[in-house]
Amino acid sequence: MAFRLSSDPLSVPPAALRIGAVVVDPPLLQAPMAKFTNYAFRQVLRRFGGVGLTATEMVSARSFLAIGARRDTFPERLWGVLDEPRPLAVQIWDNDPAALAEVGHRLAKEFRASVVDINFGCPVRRVSCNAESGSYLLRYPDRVGEIVRRVVAACDPTPVTAKIRLGPSESRITAGEVAEAVEAAGGAALTVHGRTARQMFRGQADWDQIARVKEHLRRIPLVGNGDLRSAAAVVEAFRRWPVDGVMIGRAMLGRPWLFAQAAAALRGLPVPAGPTIEAQKQLLLDHYDALVGQFGAGRSTVLIRKIACCYAQGSPGARTFRGQVARVSTPEEFRRVVSACFPRQTGERPDPGGADF
Template sequence: MSGSTRSLRIGPYRVDPAVVLAPMAGITNIAFRQLCREFGSSTSLYVCEMITARAVVERDAKTMHMISFADGEHPRSLQLYGVDPATMAEATKIVLGEGMADHIDTNWGCPVAKVTRKGGGAALPFKRKLFGNIIAATVAAAEPFKAPVTAKFRVGIDDEHHTYLDAGRIAETEGAQAIALHARTAAQRYSGQADWSRIRRLKETVTTIPVLGNGDIFTAGDVVRMIEETGCDGVVVGRGCLGRPWLFGELEAALRGKPIPEPPTLGKVAAILRRHATLLIEHDGPHKAMRDLRKHMAWYFMGFPLGGDLRRAFAMVESLAELDDLIGQLDHDAPFPEEATGPRGRQGSPGKVTLPEGWLNDPDDASVPHGADLMHSGG
């Protein structure tokens, strides 16, 4: 593997190795990002969960709390979601002007019906002029702060409406400093297989900025294979690291040509889970932290022989003391199960994408869709 595939530059920042933690709503908060950084390289990129631009402009208290970064977390990478060039520009000025972040990613991948039915998320790149206007406005707002702007999008709305090549060319033209492709359509949601040939096609089309691949990175072998098959400049890891923050150490080893670390025993997984709990408590306090931790339990213990009662107890845990008690009941020597290296997280089934009435009539309509920036979700 050539040296150029092991690191990349996004604006002034060197990403080494070229691995990015995908922004995931409700997942990639300060605690989970810190955990991933502890296993991976401090010079890879770990993106904060998606933030709605309108909520930043309105100074929503919950949203502002979500924009939190650990000491030493650099560059601080934030994903903004919006549908209005003016709102995205204003949110960018606030975030960068007040020193909250160093890099702005933009979200065009969300396939959720409540987002696409308003013209947001994965629906928006179909409107080429509007998409270009948003990228251009965000880049212009970021320029005085020397902060790079990037874009993450999907193959398209469905198999009849692919938008990724246009989106890549437009983002490149309007000043984005890297792009990332989740190699599924919005209609696929998270089902089936990602079509990595689309990443290769995008890389052949967009030649002046880095192109990153996203979709079905579950093992160290996957990252090497994606780069070799597509020629992409780096990888974006989403669901594959759920309950497996140590995956970033495995990916780093693979990209540096080093031996892949042994997977953790159940006892080591439990220690990582407890570390996750303490980091969450530092950020959100014990009540919210333990409630948030519950959704991670099935991912951490995937494939391990826990038994139904113990598994249910972990999923309902209410305090750190209770978590410690449950951890004490585990077989700490149980080896990591081979089947736990595969797909995890939401998969669902493919379906028709819900769009605003007449959305597909005119791809060059630059009018801003009404009410789409009220939604909070990731993609």
């Protein structure tokens, strides 16, 4: 998708999105991202506003059931879910309709998830090839339908959504058939990432293909996803393609204020500037402290290395900072590196990264 960005506001801002009874306003969704969109990140994101729906990382239904034999324990990725603000989507993955239905039921009833989302897009080998789940299922629209039907019945009245890619490969685009299966099975919304599984994160998201999926849906909203990196790109996505909502992933990781900027732009309001460099440094330190609250200092110091690189991405001086922060191994070292080496200027941030997923 080569966006030619126009600075004109939309004549009418897009309406709030409805996922079952859940109102997503503005229609800007936070992408679920493994190892990133944990409780700490969601807390940081909420500070800035503009997000219509937050989401957990994907949770394996099988490991949920393995752990869930004891009712007081649950997967680490559900940390914080019980207490945090709504609306919040919890994403699950597997290929077994019964396991997904059981976990969906518990998420809806015990965890009070606003939305249960099923992952049919993950292309990583562990999930796709080895576990025949995620994007592997894009070859089998009937199986997708069966899964969605079972999960919908188990979660009722909590809405169930699906997140897909365009298909297994460029020569096998199945998103239209999969969309029909999801809708017929009672799914409440569909998100399409405009790449195939084979592409992983290469090339550009194909928004014309995302738009084609709309022709296969009669009732439920379509959410477009892929390569949205600025408020202007979000406005342009709504202007050019028949999507009801958009989802933002990699670009939000170091710029959690992007949603607030996009929300303003959609309303034709002035786009607020991002925080000052000092405020960004403080935000990164706060993000780290929130991680420590969940994971403890040792693991948080490993997790923050990649996150800190996202905060600095695209800025002059980012390379030096990356080199330093990638080696920190104690909280003191991390704080010293942020204080001494965090880039002094923000840049254009042309590449949101994440290509290693």
